[in-house]
Amino acid sequence: MRTVVLPGSNLEEFLARLAVGHELIVPQKSGASISFAAYDPSSEVVVEYQRTLLPPKKFFLPPEEALFDFAPGEGFRQKPTSSERRILFGLHPCDIHGLRRLDQVFLEGYVDTYYQAQRDRTLIIGLSCLPDEMCFCNSMGTDLVTDHFDLFLTDLGDNYLVEIGSTEGNDLILDNEDLFAETSDILLRKYKVFLATRSNLFEQKLDTSGLSNILALEWDSSHWEETAKDCLACGRCSMTCPTCYCFTIFDEVNLDGASGSRCRRWTSCLYKNYALVAGGHNFRPSRGARLRQRIMHKHKDSVERHGISACVGCGRCQAHCAAGINFCQVLTSLRGESSESIVG
Amino acid sequence: MKAKPRIGIYGLTSCAGDQLVLVNCEDELLTILEAVDLRSFVMAHSDNPEGELDVAFVEGAVTQESDLETLKDVRSRAQILIAIGTCAVWGGIPYLSGMGTPLSDHVQVDYAIPGCPIEKTQLLKAIASLLRGDLPLSLPHPVCLECTIRENNCLLQAGEICCGPLTAGGCNARCPSLNRACFGCRGASHDPNYVSARQILEKHGFSVNEVRQRLALFSGKAYEKEGTQVG
Ligand code: SF4
Numbered sequence: 001m002r003t004v005v006l007p008g009s010n011l012e013e014f015l016a017r018l019a020v021g022h023e024l025i026v027p028q029k030s031g032a033s034i035s036f037a038a039y040d041p042s043s044e045v046v047v048e049y050q051r052t053l054l055p056p057k058k059f060f061l062p063p064e065e066a067l068f069d070f071a072p073g074e075g076f077r078q079k080p081t082s083s084e085r086r087i088l089f090g091l092h093p094c095d096i097h098g099l100r101r102l103d104q105v106f107l108e109g110y111v112d113t114y115y116q117a118q119r120d121r122t123l124i125i126g127l128s129c130l131p132d133e134m135c136f137c138n139s140m141g142t143d144l145v146t147d148h149f150d151l152f153l154t155d156l157g158d159n160y161l162v163e164i165g166s167t168e169g170n171d172l173i174l175d176n177e178d179l180f181a182e183t184s185d186i187l188l189r190k191y192k193v194f195l196a197t198r199s200n201l202f203e204q205k206l207d208t209s210g211l212s213n214i215l216a217l218e219w220d221s222s223h224w225e226e227t228a229k230d231c232l233a234c235g236r237c238s239m240t241c242p243t244c245y246c247f248t249i250f251d252e253v254n255l256d257g258a259s260g261s262r263c264r265r266w267t268s269c270l271y272k273n274y275a276l277v278a279g280g281h282n283f284r285p286s287r288g289a290r291l292r293q294r295i296m297h298k299h300k301d302s303v304e305r306h307g308i309s310a311c312v313g314c315g316r317c318q319a320h321c322a323a324g325i326n327f328c329q330v331l332t333s334l335r336g337e338s339s340e341s342i343v344g
Numbered sequence: 345m346k347a348k349p350r351i352g353i354y355g356l357t358s359c360a361g362d363q364l365v366l367v368n369c370e371d372e373l374l375t376i377l378e379a380v381d382l383r384s385f386v387m388a389h390s391d392n393p394e395g396e397l398d399v400a401f402v403e404g405a406v407t408q409e410s411d412l413e414t415l416k417d418v419r420s421r422a423q424i425l426i427a428i429g430t431c432a433v434w435g436g437i438p439y440l441s442g443m444g445t446p447l448s449d450h451v452q453v454d455y456a457i458p459g460c461p462i463e464k465t466q467l468l469k470a471i472a473s474l475l476r477g478d479l480p481l482s483l484p485h486p487v488c489l490e491c492t493i494r495e496n497n498c499l500l501q502a503g504e505i506c507c508g509p510l511t512a513g514g515c516n517a518r519c520p521s522l523n524r525a526c527f528g529c530r531g532a533s534h535d536p537n538y539v540s541a542r543q544i545l546e547k548h549g550f551s552v553n554e555v556r557q558r559l560a561l562f563s564g565k566a567y568e569k570e571g572t573q574v575g
């Protein structure tokens with residue numbers, strides 16, 4: 001992979017230039033949290049941050065969107081999607097892996113054209129980070145990226161080491177060549193030191209070996225209902241998760257009682273009526289069954305279906321849970337329980 | 345639904361705030377009045393022929409004999425009865441004082457639009473669905489969904505008595521988005537975990553009484569049903 005160097009002092013200028021001809025999205029302060037939002041010259045771009053409240057999925061699978069309009073006699077009209085080129089700047093490795101997971105769901109097999117249109121128009125510029133006590137991406141193997149980005153910037157103090165991941169990414173460099181320099185041996189050494197230092201900073205750990213097998217065996221564990229006693233079924237863990245993609249579909253009818261739009265909106269498997277079906281049967285009536293669903297889907301079902309866990313270790317679910325549910329701890333105690341039962 | 349559904353709008357013991365929301369739909373009112381046959385709406389006109397109805401909207405809690413009579417009469421004449429406002433849906437503030445009960449304690453309620461007052465958008469969507477011949481969709485989520493989508497920091501996590509996780513969504517997280525904890529004015533969500541909420545708040549240092557006062561303010565009925573088990 002070709003690498004170049006962006007002196008830190010040139011970043012501002014680089015972003016300002018990218019904003020010409022692209023819709024540019026950058027991490028910014030919003031109240032007390034960090035949020036991906038549209039860049040304008042007065043934006044204060046935050047380059048050192050832990051995690052945005054909502055992950056970048058909101059740009060590909062919007063929280064609520066109209067899919068098509070309908071009207072008697074006119075049939076269906078699909079909502080047009082913007083084709084303006086867009087750049088998402090500042091995605092951490094976990095969030096880039098999160099997008100890969102969404103791609104597997106929305107682009108492989110049955111293609112979701114709405115998602116595809118958003119994905120096709122977007123370039124990704126990644127940015128390195130340091131973990132806090134909730135991050136466990138290195139346990140999930142998502143602490144580094146080798147593809148699925150156009151450029152990736154690693155902060156090495158005064159300079160960013162820039163990995164180029166696509167020809168379009170390369171074009172961004174060529175168009176702004178005056179801002180970049182060639183890589184030096186010293187920087188490559190600094191890069192290796194950065195990686196080593198970073199991997200020592202993780203406090204939160206998750207042992208994933210055999211995890212999906214263990215989960216399959218612990219289906220009936222009393223742990224689920226026990227943990228779910230605390231769960232508020234608020235859905236915040238799903239909304240903030242970069243790989244939770246469930247949505248509900250409904251019609252929004254106009255006052256003529258005939259025309260309207262078909263829409264979708266994010267939902268969560270933690271909600272009671274998520275598994276409610278016609279006839280009034282609910283196949284996950286208890287909070288324990290629903291919490292189990294969320295964890296099983298991430299760490300077992302996805303492994304079985306896609307060969308890879310759907311959890312990218314970003315830590316959002318546990319960082320934002322008002323009930324203090326820590327998903328790593330839940331998984332660790334399940335593992336503990338199973339090893340005890342083998343010994344016993 | 346037939347060309348012009350016959351509609352009646354009634355108030356029991358209440359502040360009439362929910363009926364006012366309809367009157368305040370200035371831009372849409374003419375369209376609505378063209379689409380429906382408004383039979384009875386004491387707040388808006390004086391000539392109210394009472395008879396068979398396709399849809400009845402009823403506001404307020406049942407606090408006295410005359411409320412019950414009105415409710416039963418309306419129910420017997422209406423195909424679909426819709427409770428509007430948290431008093432009608434949960435008993436609201438009158439329930440807390442031991443004086444009022446929700447409509448569903450007395451008659452079958454086909455659909456509920458909670459809120460204190462109700463949200464104009466939800467009312468209009470409900471009317472539109474009815475005109476199309478559907479029962480309106482019930483909103484499946486608590487306030488936290490909309491609150492999180494608006495990328496608000498969590499006030500409950502920050503140690504405030506926020507009723508968001510216990511409260512029916514649909515207000516677009518009006519209060520938390522203004523940095524005010526949710527008071528629960530839209531009534532209980534589908535799945536309120538009062539026991540956990542109480543434990544969280546007690547950990548944050550609130551007394552049992554403070555917590556009860558806030559959590560049970562608008563949906564005392566749900567609080568008593570779900571929240572009285574010892575956590
Ligand atoms: S964020 Fe926590 S309380 Fe809310 S649904 Fe998820 S696990 Fe339950």
Ligand code: SF4
Nearest residue numbers: 241311312314315317
């Ligand atoms: S499950 Fe939690 S840690 Fe894993 S990707 Fe989702 S929000 Fe991040």
Ligand code: SF4
Nearest residue numbers: 488491498499506508
């Ligand atoms: S602030 Fe209140 S409504 Fe918002 S997520 Fe937290 S508990 Fe839910």
